[in-house]
Amino acid sequence: xxxxxxxxxxxxxxxxxxxxxxxxxxxxxxxxxxxxxxxxxxxxxxxxxxxxxxxxxxxxxxxxxxxxxxxxxxxxxxxxxxxxxxxxxxxxxxxxxxxxxxxxxxxxxxxxxxxxxxxxxxxxxxxxxxxxxxxxxxxxxxxxxxxxxxxxxxxxxxxxxxxxxxxxxxxxxxxxxxxxxxxxxxxxxxxxxxxxxxxxxxxxxxxxxxxxxxxxxxxxxxxxxxxxxxxxxxxxxxxxxxxxxxxxxxxxxxxxxxxxxxxxxxxxxxxxxxxxxxxxxxxxxxxxxxxxxxxxxxxxxx
Ligand code: PAF
Numbered sequence: 001x002x003x004x005x006x007x008x009x010x011x012x013x014x015x016x017x018x019x020x021x022x023x024x025x026x027x028x029x030x031x032x033x034x035x036x037x038x039x040x041x042x043x044x045x046x047x048x049x050x051x052x053x054x055x056x057x058x059x060x061x062x063x064x065x066x067x068x069x070x071x072x073x074x075x076x077x078x079x080x081x082x083x084x085x086x087x088x089x090x091x092x093x094x095x096x097x098x099x100x101x102x103x104x105x106x107x108x109x110x111x112x113x114x115x116x117x118x119x120x121x122x123x124x125x126x127x128x129x130x131x132x133x134x135x136x137x138x139x140x141x142x143x144x145x146x147x148x149x150x151x152x153x154x155x156x157x158x159x160x161x162x163x164x165x166x167x168x169x170x171x172x173x174x175x176x177x178x179x180x181x182x183x184x185x186x187x188x189x190x191x192x193x194x195x196x197x198x199x200x201x202x203x204x205x206x207x208x209x210x211x212x213x214x215x216x217x218x219x220x221x222x223x224x225x226x227x228x229x230x231x232x233x234x235x236x237x238x239x240x241x242x243x244x245x246x247x248x249x250x251x252x253x254x255x256x257x258x259x260x261x262x263x264x265x266x267x268x269x270x271x272x273x274x275x276x277x278x279x280x281x282x283x284x285x286x287x288x289x290x291x292x293x294x295x296x297x298x299x300x301x302x
Contacts (some may be wrong), residue, residue, distance in 0.1 A: 001025065001069050001161055002025045002069045002070070003019055003024050003025065003026045003069070004028075004029050004068040004072070005019070005028050005071075006029045006087070007074040007076075007083070008131065008132070009057075009075070009076065010127055011074045012074035013028075013043050013133075014253060016056060016072075017043050017045045018045075018167050019167070020043075020055070021052065021054050021057035021165065021166075022161075023164065026057070027056070027059055027064045028043070028057070029059055029061075029062065030058065031060060031082075034053075035131055036059055036060040038131065038132075039131060039132040039150075040217070041055055041057055041058050041132070042054065043056065043058075043132050044059075044133045045134055045218050046129065046133070046135045050081045052171060062087075063090070063092065065086075065087060068090075068091070069094070069095060069096070070097075070158060070161075071087060071091065071096070071097045072098050072100060072120075073098065073099045073280075076264060077102060077105050077255040077264050078262060080099060080106040081112045081169065084109060084110075084223070088113075095297065096116045096118060096155065097115070097118065097246060098120050098241060099117075099120065100122055102182070102264050103264050104183055104271045105269025105270070106203045107119065107147070111148060113148075116146070116153055117147065117294060118147065119147055120142055120143065121142065121181075122141075122142040122174075122301045124136070124137075124138070124139065125249075126261075127255065131280045139168070139248075140168075141169065142161075142168065145171060145174070146175070147175060154171070156171055157235070160199060176229060177229055177230040180224050180231055181238070183253045183272070184217055184220050184224065184239060185238065185239045186214050186268045187220040187272060187286065188213045188243070189203065189205045189242070189243055189246075189255060190251045190252065190253035190263075190264070190265075190268060191289040191292070192209055192216070192289065193251040193254045194207075194251075194253050194254050194257050194293050195289070195292050196209050197254070198249055199248055199250055199256050200242075200243050200246045200248075200249045200250075201244060201246070201247025210287060212289075213243070215285040216289060217236050219285055220286065221235055221236065223275050226281060227279070245268045252264070253265065257293075257297055260301060263297050265289075265290055265293040266290070267284045269289050269290050273286050273287050273290060
């Protein structure tokens with residue numbers, strides 16, 4: 001299949017690399033012409049078994065979108081609006097576009113589109129080592145689902161392609177529920193790991209951090225429920241479990257801060273706070289965390 005992956009961050013490199021290695025015709029689209037040229041049509045996947053260098057097309061020319069049957073939008077949440085503006089003039093009515101972002105701030109942008117726009121949630125672990133180099137951490141499932149009516153179109157073939165390329169994937173009918181379940185975990189862990197400047201697991205051992213984590217997730221659950229989102233049996237227990245299971249991980253948000261990149265705090269806790277206002281729900285712990293993370297992030301951004 002002709003696939004364009006937008007964004008050479010950790011997730012973009014991992015998906016582009018695995019799909020290209022699995023025999024798909026992949027172009028990695030980077031808005032930065034100089035960086036696209038410097039990558040020399042090759043990306044490098046590092047994992048437990050070593051490093052594989054995978055040849056594929058890397059371009060800064062949006063005309064490569066012309067032939068795409070599938071477009072994966074792998075930019076950060078705050079870059080989605082620009083990415084969609086780039087895509088729209090090129091796509092055909094049968095082109096499937098899937099957004100793979102953390103948080104929920106991008107959801108309305110995808111829902112506002114007519115056409116085959118879908119969202120994804122992935123548990124694949126990826127860390128950007130340097131431009132063109134990604135470390136593949138844990139393997140986890142990717143769920144993909146349309147957000148609007150699609151008149152009989154299905155994502156089953158996309159899930160099959162992903163799965164055949166070592167990206168285990170399933171079609172999900174309630175993708176919003178999946179997004180929120182991940183959001184609740186990120187709400188509890190990511191911002192706090194920045195404030196305490198620690199790996200995920202340490203949040204459970206610092207009494208104040210653990211208490212705050214519980215408050216953050218509880219507030220976000222209240223908002224999800226008010227929105228009619230299905231959050232599963234015990235999302236708080238799940239967050240504590242993930243925190244334990246990823247004890248040694250440096251969260252993606254702390255990685256962003258350390259690399260002097262903008263964080264996704266607006267797309268995660270910030271988005272919950274915004275929705276809470278529309279439902280008259282108080283979210284003081286999330287409000288505070290957003291301010292604290294911005295105070296750490298702002299002076300460091302390049
Ligand atoms: O964003 C992240 O870092 C991850 O989603 C998680 C689960 C918090 C583990 O580090």
